[in-house]
Amino acid sequence: MSVKKVFEKVHKYLSFVFGIFIVLLCLSGSILVFEHDIKNFQHPELYKVSPGNATFSEIETNIKEAYPSGKIDRIYTPEGPFGQGTYLYRVKEGKTVHTLSIDPGTGEINGTEGDESPFIVWLKSFHSTLLIPVYGIDVVGWIGFILAFILITGLYMWWPGIKRILQGLKWRKNAPNSYAKFSSLHRVIGVYTIPILLVITLSGALIPFYVTMLGWFGIDSSMPAEKLTLQPTPEGELPLDVLLAKIKEDGPNDVISQIRYPASPEKAIEFRTNRVQDPGFGSNRIYMNQYTGEIIGKQGPDTTPGWIVKVWLFPLHTAVEYNMFLKIIYALAGLVPVFLMFSGLYIWWYKRGKRKRSTVQKKDEKQKVLIS
Template sequence: MEGALMRKLLLQIHLWVSLLLGLFIVVICTTGSLLVIENDVEKWIHPQLYQPTPGHASLLDVQQSVEQAFSGFKMDRIELSTEDGLYQVRLSKDVNGKASTQNVYVDPGSAHVLGPVGPSRNVFFTKVLQIHRYLLAQDVFGKANASIVVGFMGIGLIIILATGAYLWWPGLRKFALGFRIIRNKGKLALNLGLHKTVGIVTIPFLLVFALTGTAYQLDKYVFGWLGMSTKTEAAASWSKTTKINGSPLSLDTIVQNAQERFPNLELVRVQLPTKPDQTYQLAMKEGYSPSGSSNVTVYEDPYTGEILGKTNPNAPMAFYSAWKRGLHFAVWGGEPVRIGSFLMGMMPLFLMITGMVIWQFKARARRRSKSSSRIKESPPATMVPSMSSAE
């Protein structure tokens, strides 16, 4: 009896959370799927931006090339390790007290600027990203509050997935029946079978996306309540230099120093100082990185080349951040994982459609049942025989 009551309660929770938040959750998941394949779409639309030439130009040549191409801008970041074999460079300049940035692809062989990163993102993918992160509510609530709203949508998805798994569970003896799709007993049975089967298959993947996505939006608040920070541990002195003297060392020299000091680490990205007292920050990859990218940061003095510090990839927060990024953005398994993640992210749309069909069929059945009950409860009018005048 208690099991039946629990099942009825969870069914109502599953139904009403889905009805109230389902559309928003589907939008978030669908836009997330589109972002997973953004780079593949860009390669298809703009193949000329993904054709590097052989060789390796010096980083100084790259810096001079991009700064000449964009007058007034200064290179402040360069990503060296990309799956395309291209460099991605970010330039910035101050415009009325606000930072204006420009991201471009650079050919590592010739140091030529190939074009802006994500050329069509201004039209389409920028809007997709805003929907995914803020549901376009950033101008109304502000980015921070909009992120919290999206985070609670993630909690709603977790509730839907957890209750759905409970409702699906048929028991060990009837486990195989949970994957049965009945095709010849009407649309209700068909949609019910599809909803349950597709739902239980996708729940593990969607649960990972929901948990990591919710963490991205809310973990800083949760850790803040616990007196913890989500930032990677690094001494404050590493990011500042007190040895300002003459001109800073060239970017090539800075990189060479770091690679000689850490020959087994792969250089991924360099953050250049934008102020005289700032240091270089070199993002590097040490061993296996679940994020598919860097997992340590090396801090280097721009005037002396002294290595000031290096973060620990096995520190709890660094380990947590790396796995959070790797699982949510599906960057750890190459193209097969990316394609699979795209398909899994589209499944909430399918589940919403089949769920709505099931809800409508059951609602119609309940209305027919109530109508039939009212007819049975109303007694028929008594037939009174008419008397003839002769009688």
């Protein structure tokens, strides 16, 4: 059996077994590209931005008045992609978590994102885990690798050779029958969209396994727990504005996207930043002693080998930071595997019917020969 025939069978059977999961993940991903735009459309009042520049102390005072027993857990700054120009404060109050939108000009609370669409919440969970407990994210990652392999085998099967490559890039819309037209369209759409599909697919598939894969090359991207263990002081934590000023002294061009408070007083506060050339997800990390203002650890492209891949994985997969034009491109690209699956089913069904008809015809001919 030739290599092309082997790839054809692998391409077909992988598509049969995993096709429905691929279609569901692609459809949900195409919707989630517009997650923040949907939220903005549903609740425009959450994204009010007034003139001015409120300090973190002023914002914390307003939050304490509204949630006296609440504890700030995480902050997304206006420079990050999630708040769309506002601060997002995650506040824990017992077992309840409030995500507050804060006007950066006045420091006032615009509202809470707690009334986020239940469908979007469910869809995010489905897309990332297929609702499978514990190992769901790994399963989705492997399905991503399988989709990438299906795309690559499809590209191999399409390859017409250097001399006929231009012909292979044209849709045979004047083909003699509907099967030939559909088969040609299946191949052409697949070939034209394979670059962006591989970017989206592989970036998503690598997210769960990034740390493990770095380990294969002897790279440890984790920060030792003992290095982040602190001794609280009687004076308590320094104000957040003071800590941020020290971060700016260390890296004046770094943009702070997230601030993550420690789970216990003995742990370090974490600032997530990005360089000017990086996407604004705060994938680089700075750990600070919140009692002294001393920087005690860093993780990023400048300190950790292979970290640049981590910086780009999530932005490349989600397009959440991109403009509307690119989001539409991503959403349409997510629909392509859906078309490829159903067009592939049609091609298989047509060939199967043709083989059956051929078999019946041969049997009829044999019977005629025997009778005669």
